[in-house]
Structure formats: C-alpha cells, structure tokens
Amino acid sequence: LGTFFLGIAASAVEPTPPLVLGALAASGKSLALPWLKAAFVLAIVGYGTKMGLAPLHTWLPDAHS
Numbered sequence: 001l002g003t004f005f006l007g008i009a010a011s012a013v014e015p016t017p018p019l020v021l022g023a024l025a026a027s028g029k030s031l032a033l034p035w036l037k038a039a040f041v042l043a044i045v046g047y048g049t050k051m052g053l054a055p056l057h058t059w060l061p062d063a064h065s
Contacts, residue, residue, distance in 0.1 A: 002043025009035030 009031040028036070045056065052060040 002039045002041070002046050005035055005039035005042060009039060 010027060012032050012035070049056040049059075
C-alpha cells in the first residue's frame with residue numbers, strides 16, 4: 001500500500017511515472033507531501049511487518065515454531 005501511495009504521489013508530477021526507485025527518488029522534492037508521508041508510513045509498517053521489526057514482530061515466533 002505504501003508503494004501504491006508513492007506511485008499516486010508521483011503521478012501528480014508525471015502523467016505516466018515510472019515505478020523505478022531511482023526515478024522516484026529523483027523527483028522526490030516535487031512530490032505532494034501528504035502522499036509522500038502516507039507512503040513512507042505504510043511502507044515502513046508493511047515492510048517492517050514482513051521483516052519482523054519490533055514492535056511488528058509478534059507473529060514471527062509463531063511462524064517459526
């Protein structure tokens with residue numbers, strides 16, 4: 001969902017934005033701040049849950065037992 005919001009923010013800058021992280025980083029200063037903040041928070045929560053980062057790691061011991 002965070003990656004989706006990042007794409008939405010980039011579509012305000014370019015009509016057909018590439019979803020290449022280098023291209024998104026290059027146009028980062030012109031992205032809409034609310035979309036960028038939402039994308040950052042959702043990406044951290046999503047990838048943090050997948051990687052088992054604290055405090056999102058509660059599922060990890062059950063998965064490995």
